[in-house]
Amino acid sequence: MMESSLDIKDLQLNALLEITQAVNNNLPEDDLLKIYKFTLLADLKINKLALFTEKNEEWHCRVNFGTKNDLIGSTLPEEYKELKNQLGLIETSFDEFNSVFPVYHKNKLLSVVFIDSDSKLGIQNRFLNALTNIILVAIENKRLARQQMEQEAYRRELEIAKKVQNFLFPKELPKIERLQIEAFYLPHHDVGGDYYDYIQIDENKFLACIADVSGKGVPAALLMSNFQASLRALVRQTKDLKEIIEELNHTTFVSGNAENFITFFAGIYDFKTKVLEYINCGHNEIILKTDDGIQLLNDGTTVLGMFDPLPFIETLQIKNLDEFFLFTYTDGLTETFNEEDEAFEFDRLLEIVKGDCPQDLSEFHNQILGLLNAFKGSRAFHDDITMLSCRIQNK
Structure with a gap:
């Protein structure tokens, strides 16, 4: 034993x-x-x-x-x-x-x-x-x-992605009498897929734009960084907005493997001719406010990165613009939901823009954000939110 x-x-x-x-x-x-x-x-x-x-x-x-x-x-x-x-x-x-x-x-x-x-x-x-x-x-x-x-x-x-994304956005935006531009960016995660930019083309022209890539987080941020680099390189090579969009679409189609796409709005304003040339690439309704009222800038082409070449493309011009207010945003704003599962939607936003806009565009963005927070209540934001406002006084 x-x-x-x-x-x-x-x-x-x-x-x-x-x-x-x-x-x-x-x-x-x-x-x-x-x-x-x-x-x-x-x-x-x-x-x-x-x-x-x-x-x-x-x-x-x-x-x-x-x-x-x-x-x-x-x-x-x-x-x-x-x-x-x-x-x-x-x-x-x-x-x-x-x-x-x-x-x-x-x-x-x-x-x-x-x-x-x-x-x-x-x-x-x-x-x-x-x-x-x-x-x-x-x-x-x-x-x-x-x-x-x-x-x-x-x-x-x-x-790394946050550092890369910080380089996407312009360090300074113009705040002079004839041109004021203000931006607001709230990522859903630490990094996101929204992008805005201001590019001075020459002494008379500048480009302002806003974009939203499908998806969220690091992959979206990296795709958008590639998009921004391509845009800035193209603007140095050509002032033809149609040509810029065609090349951006090709770059996005290749880098996104035709699986990711980008909605994009870009406008080029010429202080000398007082012409705004724009294109809307499947982005939200962009609001242009003048003394004559409200105009929605929706035309141009489809989203970038889904087809190559684009099935159709057209840039549009609005002439004799000496004073106007341009408001651009991403769909995280209008698709914010409240506790009753109702979306903020475009009509609410349009009514705000129709009202008197404060001279301080940062204050205007804070006003919208305050209304958005009150609307959503205890609900969390579920997407990136970006706003870019531009006021021109060219007289």
């Missing part, structure tokens, strides 16, 4: 050493489970076992031996997902097993293990429980470490 007990202790010690060495060697999860299986077979003389673990909220068998049917990949019956954390074995009628025990770590169920247990081997079974706990906790710690590394990598990626 003593020799038998010593043999068991030797086997347990060998098993513990093998498992500990495997954990210390930082082996992959699958390799740890293989060593666990062979250790049980060789050192502990376990005849039947099925170990179930959870991944992506689904429980499947990861280790199995000794049974008539192969259980690898089979799902865990629902009633065993609620096993309480306790020492010792629990009786079960699951297939060819008569005992089951849960493996917990910090109140989290890591595994459910079925065995065909001999009640005379109580000490052996408790050791099996402890050994399983060691291997499963090691696997859980590896998962948490991997998750932490992925989060850290994403955080660094996000910081």
Whole structure:
């Protein structure tokens, strides 16, 4: 009897050493489970076992031996997902097993293990429980470490994207008597897919634009940074707005793999001729306010990046413009929802713009944002919000 007990202790010690060495060697999860299986077979003389673990909220068998049917990949019956954390074995009628025990770590169920247990081997079974706990906790710690590394990598990626996006927006916007431009940007995430710009073309002309890329987060920000670089390069090469749009569309089509698209509005104003040339590429309704009333700038072409070449394209000119107010925005503004699931919508925005606009365009943006916050109540914004306003006094 003593020799038998010593043999068991030797086997347990060998098993513990093998498992500990495997954990210390930082082996992959699958390799740890293989060593666990062979250790049980060789050192502990376990005849039947099925170990179930959870991944992506689904429980499947990861280790199995000794049974008539192969259980690898089979799902865990629902009633065993609620096993309480306790020492010792629990009786079960699951297939060819008569005992089951849960493996917990910090109140989290890591595994459910079925065995065909001999009640005379109580000490052996408790050791099996402890050994399983060691291997499963090691696997859980590896998962948490991997998750932490992925989060850290994403955080660094996000910081880079934020820095890149900060370079997208102009450092300064004109605020002189004949030209005032003001912008507001509120990303839904730390980075977003909205973009606005002001580009001085020559002493008489400037370009103002706003854009919204499909999608959110880092991919959208990176696509938009490529778009901005292309736009600024093209403006240095040509003042032809139609040609600029055709090239932007081609660049977006290639870089977005025809899977992402960009809505875009651009206007070029000439102080000398008093002409505003614009194009709307599938963007929201842009509001032009003059002494004669409101005009909506909707025409031009479809979204950029979906077709190459564009199925149709037209730039439009509005002449004899010496004083006007241009308001541009992205759909995160009009698609803000309140607690009754109603959208803010364009008509509410139009009524605001029809009213008296403050001389301070920043104050005007704050006014809109205040109304938007009051409208949404406790609801969160679900998209990036961007506004770009332009006031011209060219007399």
